[in-house]
Amino acid sequence: MVNAINDALDIKLEEDKNVIVYGEDVGVEGGVFRVTEGLQKKHGVERVFDSPLAESGIVGTAVGMAVAGLRPVVEMQFCGFIYPSFNQIISHASRMRNRSRGKFETPMVIRMPYGGGINALEHHSESMEAIFGHIPGLKVVVPSTPHDAKGMLISAIESNDTILYMEPKRIYRAIKQEVAEGKFTIPLGKANVLSQGKDVTIVAYGAMIREVQRAMVMAKDQGISVELIDLRSIYPIDRETIAGSVKKTGRIITVTEGPRSFGVASEISQIAIEEAFLHLEAPPSRVTGFDTIVPLPRGEHHYMVDPYKILFEIERIVKY
Amino acid sequence: MFNEYNPLKNIIFRVMDDDGKIINKAWMPEIKNEHLVKYYKDMLFARVADLQTVSYQRQGRIYTYPPNYGQEAISGATGALIKKEDWLVPAFREMGAMLAKGVTLKELFLYFMGYEEGSNFKNAENTLPISVPIASQLVHASGIGYAIKYNKEDKLVYAFVGDGGTSEGDFHEAVNFAGVWKVPVIFIIQNNQYGISTPVKLQTASESLAVKSVAYGVKGIQVDGNDFFAMYRALQESIKVCRSGEGPVLIEAVTYRKGAHTTSDDPTKYRSKEEEDSWELKDPLRRMKSYLEKNTLWDDKQEQRHIEQFKLEVDRQFVEAENHGEYSREDVFIHHYDQMPDDLQEQMRQYDRFLQWKEARVNNKTTGKQ
Numbered sequence: 001m002v003n004a005i006n007d008a009l010d011i012k013l014e015e016d017k018n019v020i021v022y023g024e025d026v027g028v029e030g031g032v033f034r035v036t037e038g039l040q041k042k043h044g045v046e047r048v049f050d051s052p053l054a055e056s057g058i059v060g061t062a063v064g065m066a067v068a069g070l071r072p073v074v075e076m077q078f079c080g081f082i083y084p085s086f087n088q089i090i091s092h093a094s095r096m097r098n099r100s101r102g103k104f105e106t107p108m109v110i111r112m113p114y115g116g117g118i119n120a121l122e123h124h125s126e127s128m129e130a131i132f133g134h135i136p137g138l139k140v141v142v143p144s145t146p147h148d149a150k151g152m153l154i155s156a157i158e159s160n161d162t163i164l165y166m167e168p169k170r171i172y173r174a175i176k177q178e179v180a181e182g183k184f185t186i187p188l189g190k191a192n193v194l195s196q197g198k199d200v201t202i203v204a205y206g207a208m209i210r211e212v213q214r215a216m217v218m219a220k221d222q223g224i225s226v227e228l229i230d231l232r233s234i235y236p237i238d239r240e241t242i243a244g245s246v247k248k249t250g251r252i253i254t255v256t257e258g259p260r261s262f263g264v265a266s267e268i269s270q271i272a273i274e275e276a277f278l279h280l281e282a283p284p285s286r287v288t289g290f291d292t293i294v295p296l297p298r299g300e301h302h303y304m305v306d307p308y309k310i311l312f313e314i315e316r317i318v319k320y
Numbered sequence: 321m322f323n324e325y326n327p328l329k330n331i332i333f334r335v336m337d338d339d340g341k342i343i344n345k346a347w348m349p350e351i352k353n354e355h356l357v358k359y360y361k362d363m364l365f366a367r368v369a370d371l372q373t374v375s376y377q378r379q380g381r382i383y384t385y386p387p388n389y390g391q392e393a394i395s396g397a398t399g400a401l402i403k404k405e406d407w408l409v410p411a412f413r414e415m416g417a418m419l420a421k422g423v424t425l426k427e428l429f430l431y432f433m434g435y436e437e438g439s440n441f442k443n444a445e446n447t448l449p450i451s452v453p454i455a456s457q458l459v460h461a462s463g464i465g466y467a468i469k470y471n472k473e474d475k476l477v478y479a480f481v482g483d484g485g486t487s488e489g490d491f492h493e494a495v496n497f498a499g500v501w502k503v504p505v506i507f508i509i510q511n512n513q514y515g516i517s518t519p520v521k522l523q524t525a526s527e528s529l530a531v532k533s534v535a536y537g538v539k540g541i542q543v544d545g546n547d548f549f550a551m552y553r554a555l556q557e558s559i560k561v562c563r564s565g566e567g568p569v570l571i572e573a574v575t576y577r578k579g580a581h582t583t584s585d586d587p588t589k590y591r592s593k594e595e596e597d598s599w600e601l602k603d604p605l606r607r608m609k610s611y612l613e614k615n616t617l618w619d620d621k622q623e624q625r626h627i628e629q630f631k632l633e634v635d636r637q638f639v640e641a642e643n644h645g646e647y648s649r650e651d652v653f654i655h656h657y658d659q660m661p662d663d664l665q666e667q668m669r670q671y672d673r674f675l676q677w678k679e680a681r682v683n684n685k686t687t688g689k690q
Contacts, residue, residue, distance in 0.1 A: 020466075020470070046470060051497070052493070052496055052500055054493045054496070054497070056459065056489060056490055056493055057459050057490075060458075060459025060460055060462075060463065060490060060493065060494070061460070061462050061463030061497055062463060063460050063463060064460035064461060064462060064465070064466070064467070065464070065466055066463075067460065067464065068463070068464045068467035068468070069467060069471075070466075070467050070470065084489070087453060087456055087490075088456065088459065092453075092457075092460070097656065097657075098436065098655040099436055099439055100436075100439050100441075100449050101436050101437050101440040101655055102440070103439075103440050103441060104448070104449075105658070137656045137657070139657070159658065160658040161657050161658050189661060189662075236661035236662065236663055236664075237663060239662065239663060239666075
């Protein structure tokens with residue numbers, strides 16, 4: 001996935017001189033996860049560079065560049081460090097078009113590794129997409145494969161909206177996949193049905209897709225057929241795909257890493273109720289993190305959603 | 321200038337005294353008489369508009385409004401020098417500079433009456449909307465500065481903040497980024513002595529706000545912000561710095577907010593009559609008028625005639641804004657995304673169904689049907 005993201009950035013830097021890539025340690029070092037490796041050398045220090053260590057400054061200057069016609073792609077080094085820039089996201093980037101009645105736009109991408117499961121330090125493991133999905137005017141997307149990572153990032157850079165592009169760092173280098181060369185795009189806001197099934201719909205995204213797929217192998221042994229939807233986009237959310245699938249299977253489980261209450265799973269359950277109430281054979285269900293802070297590495301296994309937690313819920317819902 | 325008035329020396333840059341006498345000929349800017357009169361008239365117009373807006377608010381015809389009263393020379397000098405293609409990044413007390421960019425009073429009225437359209441600025445290029453979250457706009461200025469430098473454009477950014485705003489993290493980040501990047505941004509602190517009710521001495525232990533520039537490695541100067549000539553000259557010198565690629569510059573413009581913070585504020589709670597009276601002597605328009613009178617460029621008769629004309633013009637634009645019409649329901653929804661997401665479209669349709677239902681109910685009631 002790291003290479004796919006790098007490739008997408010490289011393609012857009014090559015193609016559009018308005019694209020600017022910056023953030024903490026993004027230039028010379030190529031980012032702490034090496035996502036931007038080699039880009040400064042290739043595209044120059046004016047277009048790919050290390051910024052001062054200040055997240056509000058990074059996002060806020062990107063707002064300024066964007067209203068002045070550039071297309072900045074900025075990196076938050078870790079999800080836990082985005083909060084100093086929260087004001088810039090919620091008060092400016094997501095509002096500029098509306099408050100100027102279309103005079104100014106902020107076409108910009110905020111890239112950010114997120115999520116747990118890598119034995120990281122404190123503040124490096126959260127999955128807080130729900131907070132950002134709640135912000136009017138912002139789009140929030142999460143790829144789950146190298147192919148999607150590339151196509152979705154190119155779409156994000158080409159979009160005239162502000163996009164929070166969340167990268168599941170746990171699977172940065174975990175999934176080997178052939179990714180088509182050259183430019184291609186994947187529309188933002190459309191979910192992807194990864195496997196067809198008839199007994200239960202599971203909606204997941206990011207690093208959770210792999211966990212669900214592992215649970216599905218075990219479920220299959222018991223004769224349970226799962227339909228897996230990769231949500232891809234937290235907002236806008238693809239109601240149609242979710243509704244169509246629940247109408248078919250009658251059961252839905254949402255799997256997310258973030259805390260449970262007021263989360264993405266709550267929203268998806270509500271969509272299932274609104275759109276497919278009479279088709280439901282069981283209450284919409286969810287497998288999520290707890291409403292707790294993610295424990296430090298020794299305790300993280302309690303918190304993390306794993307294939308067994310998912311299988312446990314699949315069995316419960318199918319028998320309901 | 322920036323050596324002579326190095327903020328570490330803790331001296332304020334002045335050209336004219338409180339009576340309109342030139343006390344610093346070496347730094348008196350060269351301005352043609354006809355231009356001088358125009359700049360004065362522009363400031364007078366802004367003052368008339370500002371005072372009249374407060375009275376509209378008192379009449380309940382406009383919502384909360386933050387007055388500019390007493391700070392007109394800072395915006396006036398900026399307005400005199402800013403070019404059409406330059407960027408203006410306002411806070412919310414820069415009416416004169418906004419008008420100079422081509423923003424209309426009607427637009428400002430629309431904004432304070434509660435229409436986003438008032439920030440659409442049809443005739444003002446490169447002018448950002450008023451920014452309410454304190455100091456957050458300054459980082460945009462640094463980003464715009466980067467874009468200007470990157471595109472090798474011959475433009476500048478004028479960015480505003482108040483004294484209270486210098487305590488915010490974004491002030492630090494903005495000046496720091498701009499300093500590292502050496503981008504053409506003139507940061508103008510309108511030090512009007514109070515952040516709502518909190519005096520400057522509770523905002524910082526620094527001897528001045530201008531001295532903060534030293535730590536960022538950028539040029540800075542403390543200017544008498546009620547002295548039009550000093551502001552004009554300090555900006556001229558800052559423009560030179562920016563043009564030479566050495567930018568940014570930090571200007572602390574010392575002034576006094578003669579009015580309230582906003583129309584919801586009562587300054588008698590936190591400042592004395594004596595203090596207000598002492599600043600009255602330094603009023604920026606009074607000082608410039610004295611200068612103009614001494615040089616027989618202006619008199620009371622002209623002043624009165626213009627004030628009457630300006631009042632009519634302000635009122636004309638206000639009434640136009642009052643007749644702007646209904647806030648359409650589409651306007652709530654359509655400007656959030658390049659293309660409205662399906663989900664949002666559905667929310668708009670749901671709202672339409674509700675409005676139809678409500679319409680039917682209200683009609684039924686008025687015709688006596690249940």
